[in-house]
Amino acid sequence: MSERTGSLFERLVKIMAILRGPEGCPWDREQTRESLKPFLIEEAYEVLEALDSAAKETLQEELGDLLLQVIFHAQVAAELGEFSVDEVLDGIVDKLVRRHPHVFGETRAETAQDALSNWERLKQAERGGAIAASALSGVPKTLPALLRAQRLQDKAARVGFDWEDTREVLRKVEEEFDELKAAIAEGPEATEAEIGDLLFSVVNLSRFLRVSAEEALRKSIEKFTRRFRHVESVIAARGKSLAESSLEEMDALWREAKIGEDTGGGR
Secondary structure, three states: OOHHHHHHHHHHHHHHHHHHOOOOOHHHHHOOHHHHHHHHHHHHHHHHHHHHHOOHHHHHHHHHHHHHHHHHHHHHHHHOOOOOHHHHHHHHHHHHHHOOHHHHOOOOOOOHHHHHHHHHHHHHHHOOHHHHOOOOOOOOOOOOHHHHHHHHHHHHHHOOOOOOOHHHHHHHHHHHHHHHHHHHHHOHHHHHHHHHHHHHHHHHHHHHOOOOHHHHHHHHHHHHHHHHHHHHHHHHHOOOOHHHOOHHHHHHHHHHHHHHHHOOOOO
16 A cells, blocks of 8 residues: 555545534534435445446446445544544454465465355354354345345355255256245245245355356346336337337337347447
8 A cells, every 4th residue: 555545545534524523514413323324325336336337437436435434434433432443444454364364374275265164264263153153144134135145145155055066956946936836826925935935046046156146136127127218218209108009019129129239239
């Protein structure tokens, strides 16, 4: 890290303290941990959107906005007498060094899986061992459901609770789909339970194939949005509304959008 990096970070911390001070910004002064929660989530998702756009200027800006949220929360904690931003930095630096003994110590890790196993073993030891802390600990309940499912499955796999090969996972997905078909006749409650099991098994398949289920669904949502907007725009250009259009007409336009994307000319 250059001296300028350290200077800029220190300046950011000081500016946040000024904004929260008696002569600072009224809006910044009245914020609480509770009121800041939505902004933290929003900024994290804006970083994800910037990553998808591949626009480096946008990513730079959004990373700065996300960093500001971290500094904001550290400032609130300092005002409450709990901890300072220095202690936040000390904590993460110590953790990174401690949990990478294959880099900063004598332990060996030949593969990424070896490194993950080391991390999990050290984490369990820090929290009192396997008896005192579940292998599933540390996954926030507030994560989006797909992401939380995959993170929990990741953690279970790290301690050996996993499938042997892709065929087994596929069979599980097929089994859950068959159970869903049977449950539909039983009513909404049974159907909900089986849909949940099916989704969980599909997430597990995604994880096993090293695909992010959250990212995969997010991209499918974007694809659906693009194609549907194509349908809307063409129908509007014809002087009609969706309500005045037949399903066959909309489906044809949907296929047109899909073909356009497949040939590189999509919207």
